[in-house]
Amino acid sequence: MGRMTGKVALISGGAEGIGGVLGRMIVAEGGSAMLADVQLDKAKALAAELGSNADAVALDVRSLEQWEAAVAATVARFGKLTSLCNIAGISEPGNTVDVDLDSWHRHIDINLNGTFYGCRAALSALADAGEPATIVNVGSMLAHRANPIMAAYCASKAAVTHLTKTVALDCAARGLNVRANTVHPGAIRTPMYDRYLNAGGATPEEIEVAMASAHPMGRVGTAEEVAQAIIFLSCDDSSFTSGTDLNVDGASAIRS
Numbered sequence: 001m002g003r004m005t006g007k008v009a010l011i012s013g014g015a016e017g018i019g020g021v022l023g024r025m026i027v028a029e030g031g032s033a034m035l036a037d038v039q040l041d042k043a044k045a046l047a048a049e050l051g052s053n054a055d056a057v058a059l060d061v062r063s064l065e066q067w068e069a070a071v072a073a074t075v076a077r078f079g080k081l082t083s084l085c086n087i088a089g090i091s092e093p094g095n096t097v098d099v100d101l102d103s104w105h106r107h108i109d110i111n112l113n114g115t116f117y118g119c120r121a122a123l124s125a126l127a128d129a130g131e132p133a134t135i136v137n138v139g140s141m142l143a144h145r146a147n148p149i150m151a152a153y154c155a156s157k158a159a160v161t162h163l164t165k166t167v168a169l170d171c172a173a174r175g176l177n178v179r180a181n182t183v184h185p186g187a188i189r190t191p192m193y194d195r196y197l198n199a200g201g202a203t204p205e206e207i208e209v210a211m212a213s214a215h216p217m218g219r220v221g222t223a224e225e226v227a228q229a230i231i232f233l234s235c236d237d238s239s240f241t242s243g244t245d246l247n248v249d250g251a252s253a254i255r256s
């Protein structure tokens with residue numbers, strides 16, 4: 001029996017990257033996955049590949065109404081929602097003085113507001129599932145370890161970290177059978193990572209070496225390694241774990 005047998009997950013950012021790999025892994029572990037993304041065609045193609053335990057829905061996480069529709073679509077399709085996975089996010093460089101204001105607001109709208117809307121829209125469906133339910137939000141090693149040229153990204157991910165703890169405490173205080181935790185990836189090989197590799201200023205090989213050296217383990221991570229941590233926090237193996245931060249970053253956040 002797989003670790004996600006009987007679970008129904010709604011995954012924002014489920015078309016590709018960490019969210020896409022997570023959807024694949026949840027289905028392989030016996031669960032069902034609704035892949036929710038602005039890239040609907042990609043999400044549909046992946047869902048078709050995964051078979052009858054996967055489906056896709058259009059979602060721009062900046063819209064609470066679209067979140068509510070995605071939650072309703074998940075319950076209509078699979079009968080319940082047990083596992084909200086807030087994976088969608090963006091990352092663009094910029095320091096406090098020169099960060100483009102549109103970029104600042106985009107980070108807050110997608111990374112922070114999008115995660116908040118997801119929690120808000122899904123909570124009653126998660127509680128109504130009548131069984132252990134979970135929220136996993138995605139932060140970053142940069143939520144712990146500030147980077148001067150990533151002002152908007154660091155601020156948004158640090159806020160997600162604390163938001164998650166408020167949700168965990170609120171669910172516990174209200175006696176809901178819902179846990180909430182944050183997974184913090186280091187640099188992970190995904191389409192987002194590839195955009196940084198090809199951003200210019202240095203060769204992709206030089207950027208890869210610099211990225212790897214930020215991790216005491218000496219390499220960047222894989223989406224599978226992050227998805228494994230999300231599965232752990234979404235399944236009953238972590239039944240007494242709520243409000244925690246799980247770093248999947250090759251010891252990057254704690255380096256001296």
Ligand SMILES: NC(=O)c1ccc[n+]([C@@H]2O[C@H](COP(=O)([O-])OP(=O)(O)OC[C@H]3O[C@@H](n4cnc5c(N)ncnc54)[C@H](O)[C@@H]3O)[C@@H](O)[C@H]2O)c1
Nearest residue numbers: 013015016017018038060061088089140187188190191192
């Ligand atoms: N890749 C890394 O190195 C890394 C490191 C730390 C944290 N993270 C975080 O992990 C999460 C996933 O990152 P990734 O590397 O897989 O990114 P990615 O860019 O490879 O994939 C992100 C997915 O989110 C979707 N998305 C973007 N904006 C959206 C929106 N407004 N509404 C709905 N979907 C949207 C994209 O279409 C895409 O499918 C993000 O929150 C990111 O900040 C990634």
